[in-house]
Amino acid sequence: xxxxxxxxxxxxxxxxxxxxxxxxxxxxxxxxxxxxxxxxxxxxxxxxxxxxxxxxxxxxxxxxxxxxxxxxxxxxxxxxxxxxxxxxxxxxxxxxxxxxxxxxxxxxxxxxxxxxxxxxxxxxxxxxxxxxxxxxxxxxxxxxxxxxxxxxxxxxxxxxxxxxxxxxxxxxxxxxxxxxxxxxxxxxxxxxxxxxxxxxxxxxxxxxxxxxxxxxxxxxxxxxxxxxxxxxxxxxxxxxxxxxxxxxxxxxxxxxxxxxxxxxxxxxxxxxxxxxxxxxxxxxxxxxxxxxxxxxxxxxxxxxxxxxxxxxxxxxxxxxxxxxxxxxxxxxxxxxxxxx
Numbered sequence: 001x002x003x004x005x006x007x008x009x010x011x012x013x014x015x016x017x018x019x020x021x022x023x024x025x026x027x028x029x030x031x032x033x034x035x036x037x038x039x040x041x042x043x044x045x046x047x048x049x050x051x052x053x054x055x056x057x058x059x060x061x062x063x064x065x066x067x068x069x070x071x072x073x074x075x076x077x078x079x080x081x082x083x084x085x086x087x088x089x090x091x092x093x094x095x096x097x098x099x100x101x102x103x104x105x106x107x108x109x110x111x112x113x114x115x116x117x118x119x120x121x122x123x124x125x126x127x128x129x130x131x132x133x134x135x136x137x138x139x140x141x142x143x144x145x146x147x148x149x150x151x152x153x154x155x156x157x158x159x160x161x162x163x164x165x166x167x168x169x170x171x172x173x174x175x176x177x178x179x180x181x182x183x184x185x186x187x188x189x190x191x192x193x194x195x196x197x198x199x200x201x202x203x204x205x206x207x208x209x210x211x212x213x214x215x216x217x218x219x220x221x222x223x224x225x226x227x228x229x230x231x232x233x234x235x236x237x238x239x240x241x242x243x244x245x246x247x248x249x250x251x252x253x254x255x256x257x258x259x260x261x262x263x264x265x266x267x268x269x270x271x272x273x274x275x276x277x278x279x280x281x282x283x284x285x286x287x288x289x290x291x292x293x294x295x296x297x298x299x300x301x302x303x304x305x306x307x308x309x310x311x312x313x314x315x316x317x318x319x320x321x322x323x324x325x326x327x328x329x330x331x332x333x334x335x336x337x338x339x340x
Contacts, residue, residue, distance in 0.1 A: 004036075008048040012209065016179050018047045019207055025049050027070045027106035030097075031113040039123050040114075040130060054108075054211055057081070063217035069108030069210045073163065074099070076107055085219055087328050088246055091227035092166035098236045108210035111164060111174065111190065114201065115157035115267075116238050118142065128154045129198045136198075143303040145238065148310055150266040155198030156303055159191060159268050160238050166227060168269035169244040169261040173214040178207045184214075191268030198267070220257060221246035225328045228320040229263075230312060239264035240306075241313045243320035247284060255279040260292060260321065265300070265313055272296055284325040286318055293317035 009015035015025065022044030026032055035041040049070060056068040057079045065085070067076055076082055077093035097105065114120065119127050119137040126135035138146055138156050146156045164187075172187040191202055204210075224247040231237040242263035248256040258279040262270040275295035282288045293314040300310040323329075 002036075002039075002042050004043060005045040006048065007045065008051055010051055012052055012177060012211070015047050015049050015052060016177070016207065016209060018045065019209070020045075023047055025209060027109050028072065028104040029109075030101050030105045031109065035114060035121075038121055040121055049209070056212075060214070060217075063219070065215045067107050067213040067215065069212055070106045072103060073097075073105045073107065073110060074102040077102065085217075085222055086166075086170060086215060087222060088169060088225035088227055088244055089163070089166045089215075091225075091329070092162045092242075092244060095227055095229045095242070096162035107163075107213055110161055111167075111210060111213075112202065112204075113160055116160045117146070117157040120157060129157060129194075132197070132199045139303065143305045145240065145264070146303050146306055147266050148300040148302055148306060148313070149262075149270050149297070150193040150268070151301075151303075152194045152196070152198070154196060155194035155267065157194070157198065157267060158264055159201075159266065161269075162227070162229065162239065162242060162263060164191070165242055165261045165263035165269045166244045167213065167215075168271050169246055169259040170218055170221075171216055171259075173216070174210060175212050175214060176204065176208040177211050178205065178209070180207075182211075183208075187269075188271065194267045201267075218246075220248040221259065223328055224249055224324045226320050226323040228316055228323065230316055241265060241309060241316045243313075243316050244269075245317075245320040245324040247279075247321065247324050249284055249325065253283055255282055255284050255288075258292070258321075260296060260317060262296065262313060262317070265309065270296070284321070286322060289318040289321040290314070292321065 024043040026046045054068040054070040058066045073093050077090045083090050120129050125137040128136050147158050167187050174185045174190050226245050229239050229242040244261040246259040250256050258276040275292050278291050
């Protein structure tokens, strides 16, 4: 039994002042508490931030949205403005976890959830993410869920979030605050590849608190987006491969802009703007989608049990883009007409 102190912070300044060595913020706790039960993470203190005014979803003057860090995943997914303007995000959130977990999980916590690599959770075996320098038990082990892109000799774990894959495709921005002030982090820069430091999941600095996530105006994608998740069972399972696809298609049938992000294949949501650019000015057809898949998956390499993933990912990219081109499914049983 590890002693843990608990503090319910009344405001952001108080929360930041208590974030010393070994302390962790807690909101929904849907991942952190599991990790504490398994002795994977052993914080000395929990700073509860649920009383902070960060549970909002608000429109910006430019037509974007601000998603408060402590707003719950379920409230975010079902918010009218999210469903109307960012159906890709709604679909991704509803593809993850279970209704009970989505009711508790916070937006900020979703960004910070840890990998579900079985070796990370097993404190009896070496894991560079859990104990740097100890080794990676996944390499040469059970790798069905593991990375095919961006891995290193130190770690082949994948990022587990569905929500984050959609946020990557939507060019979200993460706003954080510390005792030294505020800063913004482009979503593409928020999560890290493992490289030589797999213990570092994000580019957050010590003492920083996520305050909100900003979604830029993206109504051009509302009519043509799709989140495709391939997994071992239909619910409450992490992705083997997932694809967040969004297209802006003109009246002439040509693609004006494209976004494609992958989940389940790397240590972070995987996106390559250079691959998306291959679609611009081109008809939205399977042949062009396949070229995007080839570019996105360049260098993909299986790790034994997951050797099937590159081929699965290629087909998933093409299928997700085909479904996006056909028109957004908005999770209520109706199809959008594809208009801006």
